[in-house]
Amino acid sequence: MGYSVAIVGATGAVGRCMLALLETAELPIDRLRLLSSARSAGKKLLFKGQDVTVEETTEKSFEHIDIALFSAGAAVSARFASCAVQAGAVVIDNTSYFRQHEAVPLVVPEVNGHALADHQGIISCPNCSTIQMMMALEPIRQKWGLKRIIVSTYQAVSGAGQSAVDEAVSEFKQVLNDGLAPRDTKAAVLPVSGGKKHYPIAFNALPQIDVFTENGYTFEEMKMTRETKKIMEDDSIAVSATCVRVPVLYAHSESVYIETAKEAPIDEVKAAIAAFPGTVLEDDPDKQLYPQAVFTAGRKETLVGRVRKDLDQPNGIHMWVVADNVIKGAAWNSIQIALSLHQNDFIRPNRE
Amino acid sequence: MGYSVAIVGATGAVGRCMLALLETAELPIDRLRLLSSARSAGKKLLFKGQDVTVEETTEKSFEHIDIALFSAGAAVSARFASCAVQAGAVVIDNTSYFRQHEAVPLVVPEVNGHALADHQGIISCPNCSTIQMMMALEPIRQKWGLKRIIVSTYQAVSGAGQSAVDEAVSEFKQVLNDGLAPRDTKAAVLPVSGGKKHYPIAFNALPQIDVFTENGYTFEEMKMTRETKKIMEDDSIAVSATCVRVPVLYAHSESVYIETAKEAPIDEVKAAIAAFPGTVLEDDPDKQLYPQAVFTAGRKETLVGRVRKDLDQPNGIHMWVVADNVIKGAAWNSIQIALSLHQNDFIRPNRE
Structure with a gap:
């Protein structure tokens, strides 16, 4: 049945x-x-x-x-x-x-x-970039509360669909095989399909995902703000995002800064992340171990690493969050x- | 003479x-x-x-x-x-x-x-990633003061030297022409030449530039912290960085968040940036105008765009800063x- x-x-x-x-x-x-x-x-x-x-x-x-x-x-x-x-x-x-x-x-x-x-x-x-951030932050929010988030994303081209992946591959081939300068490759999809202007993604970083809203943030950025508040059921969490497309095909990476309500010992933060279902802690600087897009592509889990205290703010924590945007996202x-x-x-x- | x-x-x-x-x-x-x-x-x-x-x-x-x-x-x-x-x-x-x-x-x-x-x-x-951040922030510091900086970088491969550029090009060709998965390409230079482990940069984002220090930050990240305080002659400026290598050959991009001492009207901030020698304001969301690595490569100026208020913190400002790391950097x-x-x-x- x-x-x-x-x-x-x-x-x-x-x-x-x-x-x-x-x-x-x-x-x-x-x-x-x-x-x-x-x-x-x-x-x-x-x-x-x-x-x-x-x-x-x-x-x-x-x-x-x-x-x-x-x-x-x-x-x-x-x-x-x-x-x-x-x-x-x-x-x-x-x-x-x-x-x-x-x-x-x-x-x-x-x-x-x-x-x-x-x-x-x-x-x-939710939006792919929000999902993986929630997977990294919920174990922290549960124990120490969450007051604010500042996130900068490194988003994969596949988030814009297969046509964007095809365009990225084509641009890279124009540069590597035909000798074009990256700026001279022809773009027709990114940053926004159907948009007025298109820019190359090969060897570039595009600080626009989705269209701009009135306040100067893009819709992608505002999705991260609004969706976080709704999923965590707390409108008081401050979230400001900068969403950037990078020449990666699969898996989004995020540089996430948070401030917790209560000061959180960093070892306990790592343990909470490691214990959360679906989230994997991959964090050992001595062994150069941290999440990477190419090794995360194809996986269902969200990987978190580079977890460390802010240098000045006692309640501030930085981390690096990677997940396959097509799968978990x-x-x-x-x-x-x-x-x-x-x-x-x-x-x-x-x-x- | x-x-x-x-x-x-x-x-x-x-x-x-x-x-x-x-x-x-x-x-x-x-x-x-x-x-x-x-x-x-x-x-x-x-x-x-x-x-x-x-x-x-x-x-x-x-x-x-x-x-x-x-x-x-x-x-x-x-x-x-x-x-x-x-x-x-x-x-x-x-x-x-x-x-x-x-x-x-x-x-x-x-x-x-x-x-x-x-x-x-x-x-x-100074270090390349510090220089361009200083070029963007000094006009703001002069008028409104600067209390803290949170920066996530999108750094070009050329920052690690010509051997890293050659390696990136080779890896991309292995993926695009020989059908290798990005994770299977052979790396021998990045993230740190002479390091124990090497990872591909093709279609990847590497959250390690230079070696790790005791506190979990890399030397590159600590350079941004220490050099900012020295150049701006103010040890009280809080700086925490996350430095990331991306598949870009020339020009570093940075997602920079700052908190000023006095609240700064965003139009005046933009005007101050535009008036600063060597810094160019390129910021018009309606026209999809913002700095990009591929168009900044080869230039002497530092380009600044996506300048906008934090959604919650009255003294908070986000921006996107791009400069050629070999030239101005x-x-x-x-x-x-x-x-x-x-x-x-x-x-x-x-x-x-």
């Missing part, structure tokens, strides 16, 4: 990753429906050795679906999530569309899984939400 | 850059001596259309030299700088060796050029020191 599961955006990088993770996840699945735009419909994707044909997403795609995993952009969620809910499915949405809706829990299962109990049909998966966190709903019996059966 | 100038480390990346910059700098030069290790001696480098043969550095290399520009590593400065001073030259040292010596001014000419008046034969050029700053010594008549003539 398994679930009927739909993946909306199945042909995208996150959708494909969800499909791969569902093969081994402990979620009983009777039926899998792969949905996409009209353009990708008809493609076949492999699930447990069998071809599954991708179908175009329509209002009627969600009949008898129990769990609908959305990862096809905010516009698709805006259009189809309510259809899925009306058809009786639980929607787990990986886009930004519902994240700030009051009735929608925003969940990192290890951090605020309890919020799932209140779901009303839609659950939001999107696909795996969404599937963990589904697993948690299943384990807690929060999914209504949706059969005739 | 020009100077006799020696460049120690003439065949290195910074030495060659010094040579190029001296061609057009307004420093009268009668005689140029290019010095190197025994290994590079005999090479010929072009200066103003003429071949100059590189000679091995010895205790006797500095006879009749007026200005000796050192950029061949701390060990070479340790061995030969005093010979140069004893021979009557002014030493401008681009290594870390003398930076914290009390009798040695540590100078960014636009920021603390006045310190040159007290020189006793040796002047230190090393060669140009050293030559600016020479120019300033010349303009202020701080160079003793050293003739028979």
Whole structure:
């Protein structure tokens, strides 16, 4: 007696990753429906050795679906999530569309899984850069409280989709094989697909992810601020972010500074991080051991290292946080939400 | 009536850059001596259309030299700088060796050029990552004071020398042309040449620059802390840094957070930055205008953008600072020191 599961955006990088993770996840699945735009419909994707044909997403795609995993952009969620809910499915949405809706829990299962109990049909998966920061900071917040966060990110190109990865690879080849200067490579995707200006990412660092808001911060930066407050259920936590795209394909890195409410002994902070489920402490300067993007890509865990006291502020702690943005930052966190709903019996059966 | 100038480390990346910059700098030069290790001696480098043969550095290399520009590593400065001073030259040292010596001014000419008046034969050029941060923050410190700095860097590979640049290029080619996973590329230089462990930089972010110190910070990070206090002549400024190597070849980027002593209107902060000599404000979110490494490489200026208020701390300001680490971060700053010594008549003539 398994679930009927739909993946909306199945042909995208996150959708494909969800499909791969569902093969081994402990979620009983009777039926899998792969949905996409009209353009990708008809493609076949492999699930447990069998071809599954991708179908175009329509209002009627969600009949008898129990769990609908959305990862096809905010516009698709805006259009189809309510259809899925009306058809009786639980929607787990990986886009930004519902994240700030009051009735929608925003969940990192290890951090605020309890919020799932209140779901009303839609659950939001946070932004990739927020998820891994929460995984690093929740063990600290639980014991010593959290007053403020200053974070600078080193985000992978895959966060902007496969077209950005293709563009990065193409630019690097233009520089390395054709002798172009990095500034002369042609960019058409980054920093923001559909934006007015595009800049190369090869051998560059782009201090813009998503569009700018009125206050001079980008939407990506404001996501980190707003989502942290919602997930940790504390509007008093001060969060200011600087989000930067770097020439890394997979796994985001973050330089995180926090101030705790109570002074926290650094050894106890490290022990709390190491003990937190899903978070791995990798921190030994003597052995040059710290998390790195290339070794974190492909993993489900969030890795934390370079944990050390601020040189002046007694309650200040610096750390380096790395996670695979497509896995823990999107696909795996969404599937963990589904697993948690299943384990807690929060999914209504949706059969005739 | 020009100077006799020696460049120690003439065949290195910074030495060659010094040579190029001296061609057009307004420093009268009668005689140029290019010095190197025994290994590079005999090479010929072009200066103003003429071949100059590189000679091995010895205790006797500095006879009749007026200005000796050192950029061949701390060990070479340790061995030969005093010979140069004893021979009557002014030493401008681009290594870390003398930076914290009390009798040695540590100078960014636009920021603390006045310190040159007290020189006793040796002047230190700060670390590249410090220089550009000083160029961005001095105009703010002058008007509103500076209480603390939290900085996360995005440093170019060229900061670790030409061998690191060659290694990065080789790794990228292994990934892009030979199909290797980034984690499987062979590294032998980064993060620290001669270190126990080496990690790839292609598609990676390495949170280690220079070796670790006892307190969990790297030497690079502690350089930013100590040098800031010395240059700004204020030990009370709190500075904590996280220094990270990214797959960029030229120009360091920095995400800088500061707290000023007095609250600073953000428009006035931008105006002060724009008015500061050598610093360029490039900041217009509506036009997606912000400094980028690939467009800053090759320039002498320090570029500042993304200037904005912290979301919670009234005296908090975030910004993005980019400069060419080989030019303003090393060669140009050293030559600016020479120019300033010349303009202020701080160079003793050293003739028979």
